[in-house]
Amino acid sequence: DDAKLLYAEAARRLLARLDEADATAASVGRVLLHLDNDVETAQTLLADMLERRDQWLRHVVDPTSRRISRQSLEAALARAITEALSELRQLWPAQLVPDCLAAARFAASNLVRTAPESAIAALVDIDSLPADDVGDLPRWRAIADLLLTREGNPRKRVDVAIGFSASDDNDNASQATLKAQKARFQTLAESLGRHPTLVDALHRVRLLPERTYTDTQWKLVESVTDLLPLAVAELEVLFRETGRTDFTALSQAAVRALGSEDEPTDLALALDYRIRHLLVDEFQDTSVSQFELLERLTAGWQLGDGRTLFAVGDPMQSIYRFREADVGLYLQAWHSGVGPVHLEPLALKANFRSQRGIVEWVNETFRTVMPEAEDLVSGAVPFTDSEAAHPALPGVAVRVHPLLRSDRLAEANIVVHLIREAQLENPKQRVAILVRNRSHLSAIVPALKRADLRFQAIDIDNLEDRTVVQDLSALTRALLHLGDRVAWLSVLRAPWCGLTLADLTELVGDDRRAAVWDRMQDSTALERLSVEGANRVKKLHAQLRQSLDQRRRVPLRRWIEGAWLALGGPAAADTPTELDDVEAFFDVLEELEQGGDLEELEALPARVSTAFALPDPEAGDILQVMTIHKAKGLEFDVVILPGLGLTPRKSDPRLLLWAERWRGHGQADLLLAPIHDPANGKDAVYDYLAELDKEKASHEEGRLLYVAATRARSRVHLLGHVEPKDVVLKPHSTSLLARLWPALQPHFQAALDRMTDVDAQTSPTPARLPPSMLRRFPIHWTRPPIPAGVDAFFAVPGEPRTPQPLEFSWATESARHVGTLVHRALQLIGEEGLGAWNAGRVASARDSFARELRMLGVPQAQIHGALERVITAVNVALTDPRPRWILARHAGAHSELRLTGMIDGTLVDIAIDRTFVDEHGVRWIIDFKTGVHEGADVEQFLESEQSRYREQLENYASLLSRMESRPVRLALYFPLLKGWREWGYVPVEAASSAIRP
Numbered sequence: 001d002d003a004k005l006l007y008a009e010a011a012r013r014l015l016a017r018l019d020e021a022d023a024t025a026a027s028v029g030r031v032l033l034h035l036d037n038d039v040e041t042a043q044t045l046l047a048d049m050l051e052r053r054d055q056w057l058r059h060v061v062d063p064t065s066r067r068i069s070r071q072s073l074e075a076a077l078a079r080a081i082t083e084a085l086s087e088l089r090q091l092w093p094a095q096l097v098p099d100c101l102a103a104a105r106f107a108a109s110n111l112v113r114t115a116p117e118s119a120i121a122a123l124v125d126i127d128s129l130p131a132d133d134v135g136d137l138p139r140w141r142a143i144a145d146l147l148l149t150r151e152g153n154p155r156k157r158v159d160v161a162i163g164f165s166a167s168d169d170n171d172n173a174s175q176a177t178l179k180a181q182k183a184r185f186q187t188l189a190e191s192l193g194r195h196p197t198l199v200d201a202l203h204r205v206r207l208l209p210e211r212t213y214t215d216t217q218w219k220l221v222e223s224v225t226d227l228l229p230l231a232v233a234e235l236e237v238l239f240r241e242t243g244r245t246d247f248t249a250l251s252q253a254a255v256r257a258l259g260s261e262d263e264p265t266d267l268a269l270a271l272d273y274r275i276r277h278l279l280v281d282e283f284q285d286t287s288v289s290q291f292e293l294l295e296r297l298t299a300g301w302q303l304g305d306g307r308t309l310f311a312v313g314d315p316m317q318s319i320y321r322f323r324e325a326d327v328g329l330y331l332q333a334w335h336s337g338v339g340p341v342h343l344e345p346l347a348l349k350a351n352f353r354s355q356r357g358i359v360e361w362v363n364e365t366f367r368t369v370m371p372e373a374e375d376l377v378s379g380a381v382p383f384t385d386s387e388a389a390h391p392a393l394p395g396v397a398v399r400v401h402p403l404l405r406s407d408r409l410a411e412a413n414i415v416v417h418l419i420r421e422a423q424l425e426n427p428k429q430r431v432a433i434l435v436r437n438r439s440h441l442s443a444i445v446p447a448l449k450r451a452d453l454r455f456q457a458i459d460i461d462n463l464e465d466r467t468v469v470q471d472l473s474a475l476t477r478a479l480l481h482l483g484d485r486v487a488w489l490s491v492l493r494a495p496w497c498g499l500t501l502a503d504l505t506e507l508v509g510d511d512r513r514a515a516v517w518d519r520m521q522d523s524t525a526l527e528r529l530s531v532e533g534a535n536r537v538k539k540l541h542a543q544l545r546q547s548l549d550q551r552r553r554v555p556l557r558r559w560i561e562g563a564w565l566a567l568g569g570p571a572a573a574d575t576p577t578e579l580d581d582v583e584a585f586f587d588v589l590e591e592l593e594q595g596g597d598l599e600e601l602e603a604l605p606a607r608v609s610t611a612f613a614l615p616d617p618e619a620g621d622i623l624q625v626m627t628i629h630k631a632k633g634l635e636f637d638v639v640i641l642p643g644l645g646l647t648p649r650k651s652d653p654r655l656l657l658w659a660e661r662w663r664g665h666g667q668a669d670l671l672l673a674p675i676h677d678p679a680n681g682k683d684a685v686y687d688y689l690a691e692l693d694k695e696k697a698s699h700e701e702g703r704l705l706y707v708a709a710t711r712a713r714s715r716v717h718l719l720g721h722v723e724p725k726d727v728v729l730k731p732h733s734t735s736l737l738a739r740l741w742p743a744l745q746p747h748f749q750a751a752l753d754r755m756t757d758v759d760a761q762t763s764p765t766p767a768r769l770p771p772s773m774l775r776r777f778p779i780h781w782t783r784p785p786i787p788a789g790v791d792a793f794f795a796v797p798g799e800p801r802t803p804q805p806l807e808f809s810w811a812t813e814s815a816r817h818v819g820t821l822v823h824r825a826l827q828l829i830g831e832e833g834l835g836a837w838n839a840g841r842v843a844s845a846r847d848s849f850a851r852e853l854r855m856l857g858v859p860q861a862q863i864h865g866a867l868e869r870v871i872t873a874v875n876v877a878l879t880d881p882r883p884r885w886i887l888a889r890h891a892g893a894h895s896e897l898r899l900t901g902m903i904d905g906t907l908v909d910i911a912i913d914r915t916f917v918d919e920h921g922v923r924w925i926i927d928f929k930t931g932v933h934e935g936a937d938v939e940q941f942l943e944s945e946q947s948r949y950r951e952q953l954e955n956y957a958s959l960l961s962r963m964e965s966r967p968v969r970l971a972l973y974f975p976l977l978k979g980w981r982e983w984g985y986v987p988v989e990a991a992s993s994a995i996r997p
Contacts, residue, residue, distance in 0.1 A: 498776020
């Protein structure tokens with residue numbers, strides 16, 4: 001399941017412990033203070049860490065571990081610095097040392113006079129390269145500042161700022177010396193340019209951190225590492241409460257089930273006896289938990305015992321870091337094995353998919369795209385040539401289509417042309433459009449539709465992007481919250497109403513605070529509309545009025561579905577697939593429903609945003625659109641790679657960064673750094689680890705391109721753009737095109753050279769799509785009648801299934817939300833027990849209750865009154881003998897018990913607030929009602945309420961009595977009135993079917 005909402009809730013619960021007077025509260029406070037008291041950011045960062053916990057939990061789960069002590073972490077920092085400096089010294093060619101030292105001494109001797117604060121001035125007496133000792137790090141940084149630009153390239157020019165000035169401007173000898181030194185530096189810079197690995201290593205020296213943490217940094221490290229295991233504990237509680245889990249929890253549970261190497265469980269011993277052979281596919285995308293599981297499964301294996309581990313994978317195709325995959329684990333296994341099992345490396349070179357032309361292009365191109373050397377820390381995987389098993393085909397195997405400006409519509413038109421071309425060549429060819437991000441298809445998908453090219457989109461279209469789902473989502477939000485102005489405006493624009501912008505402005509434009517629902521009933525406001533507009537609003541109001549009268553009479557899904565059907569929602573769908581998307585939306589709604597309502601309104605858009613629309617089932621597989629990640633393991637005749645010049649979304653900072661540096665013999669240094677202070681924006685250790693993470697991502701981008709190019713059997717098309725600046729071509733540094741630039745730059749330069757002077761001086765306006773038109777039903781359109789013989793189990797407005805209205809049909813929105821929150825609190829008291837609650841706990845929950853009311857949609861002006869009603873109702877439940885008896889421990893007790901069954905031939909879904917069996921064997925079914933009565937005759941009001949809800953509670957009893965045979969009593973309890981009504985249930989024989997509790 002998608003557990004993002006649970007991650008966010010676990011983070012919220014942890015941060016709420018700020019109010020507690022303990023060490024956890026102090027840690028929460030320290031983290032919040034570091035984040036400038038931005039609670040929302042803190043929650044987001046913690047939720048993100050929970051999603052990635054497979055990578056870091058093993059590091060912080062034991063707070064007493066020496067590995068996360070300050071001494072160990074600072075020793076690891078020192079070793080990282082020393083290793084980097086040692087590598088740099090080894091890379092330095094001996095022939096460049098004299099010129100480097102001479103330039104350093106000359107520049108430093110001048111800066112001592114003109115800018116003694118410059119770091120370069122400290123090189124004045126340098127007579128050899130600095131050592132690889134931590135203490136020499138400042139000198140190495142000074143050399144980097146002298147020889148390299150801020151961007152990390154060898155300097156082409158020198159000036160006074162870095163010490164290249166004459167000691168005496170009027171002295172010819174000084175001028176001659178300066179000229180000679182500049183010439184010597186120029187030669188040195190040109191030589192450095194021929195050693196890119198050295199230049200890169202020298203530039204990275206600038207990013208190396210200090211060897212120690214400041215006291216402030218360390219306190220934050222302690223706070224973050226204290227909080228993260230507690231956040232995991234909160235998440236595990238949520239998993240138990242909701243009956244849900246995630247893949248990481250399953251993986252870690254599997255590891256725990258096997259015990260440890262020293263203390264294996266019975267399961268581990270049983271599996272050790274039974275498992276003789278293990279085969280692991282896609283081994284390059286193994287996560288930490290999966291690798292640890294393999295180590296546990298093979299812990300008892302011995303050489304020559306006949307057991308085998310066969311791991312298959314290609315490290316050049318490791319592209320799932322976002323799913324916790326670590327290609328470094330593959331490299332580690334290649335060299336050191338898995339646990340006690342030493343692996344025999346076997347390298348496969350034959351390519352049985354692609355024609356020779358593609359294989360040769362890949363071999364030539366990716367030697368420069370991928371790194372030269374392997375590195376476990378950064379996930380660097382060097383390229384290995386393949387050998388083609390298929391001969392070359394006629395024509396160009398890999399074609400480049402350069403664009404000299406960003407024009408997505410032009411690129412989309414090229415894609416359409418290439419598809420037509422491939423279909424003309426061979427109608428049975430399978431063509432794939434592969435992109436880095438789904439957002440890169442924003443112009444391509446509409447272009448395919450305009451060209452009538454049917455295609456399958458695999459996990460491309462978010463459910464929320466489908467118009468029919470957007471309209472349905474707006475309808476849902478509007479019915480659940482009458483004050484949701486944006487939702488109601490969307491409902492008025494949807495096809496079932498189709499109000500013009502002019503009429504919409506007349507209806508609500510002059511009063512931005514008024515509820516749209518109220519304006520729809522305002523005769524004065526309606527008079528300002530066009531005749532047709534007024535009729536459309538009146539028709540919509542009548543339909544939705546009937547829907548609102550049925551609130552909480554039926555399950556949420558059937559309520560919203562009935563309203564949508566009554567409005568003629570299916571008529572707005574263009575294809576049968578869109579109706580399938582609607583069905584998927586209703587499935588989400590059913591999943592999130594709590595007692596006929598949504599527990600949190602924002603949960604719906606959050607959940608829908610992660611769901612995907614279904615592909616066109618009639619499109620076939622001739623043309624497919626997907627991300628490169630989805631294409632992994634697939635193959636196509638023709639592969640089109642558009643959007644290479646586009647940039648990815650900037651990654652967000654993390655609460656904690658970490659890295660492991662392998663030292664050999666199974667040992668690894670751990671590096672940790674908490675997020676930098678937003679006000680300062682700098683933290684040397686964090687920035688260093690962020691650069692390591694960026695390097696990992698860069699290496700994976702190269703592998704992503706390799707995966708994309710090798711999906712093709714016959715042809716590859718590469719499309720990308722650059723923005724020429726002063727006739728200089730250079731793609732954005734974070735684009736995939738930048739990775740391919742050494743191979744593709746000549747194609748773009750040729751395209752630039754072909755431009756005429758007129759072309760160069762003219763910047764054509766990119767083509768634009770025609771403006772969207774308002775889609776709406778004809779004014780006299782009516783919904784078709786339900787066909788004879790079809791059981792309309794959904795609640796269609798105007799066709800009520802039962803005559804009984806519910807409480808919330810007359811309650812205000814705020815009163816409804818008060819009821820929702822009181823019901824939640826009483827359910828919690830019933831589950832935790834009265835002993836866990838008292839007036840102090842209710843008082844401490846005041847801020848939490850207020851926050852919940854805001855999240856439910858209660859306006860700020862009404863928060864205080866609503867909060868007081870919630871507090872009063874809960875306190876009454878804890879002090880009044882009647883509710884204490886109701887919420888006490890009883891046999892067969894349940895709170896919010898859900899039942900589904902048939903009553904009078906109709907399928908119903910109910911939630912019983914509280915039910916139990918008393919000491920006399922009587923089953924009680926009790927509903928809590930948070931209504932109030934302002935008049936004098938409270939008793940008459942309670943009698944009226946009993947009559948009103950009698951049928952509802954007797955339906956509850958009818959269902960529950962089919963599961964057991966005992967006397968039943970029904971009751972209503974009003975905590976805000978301390979009111980009580982009870983009566984006995986007399987069973988009535990009714991046709992029914994099996995019940996699903």
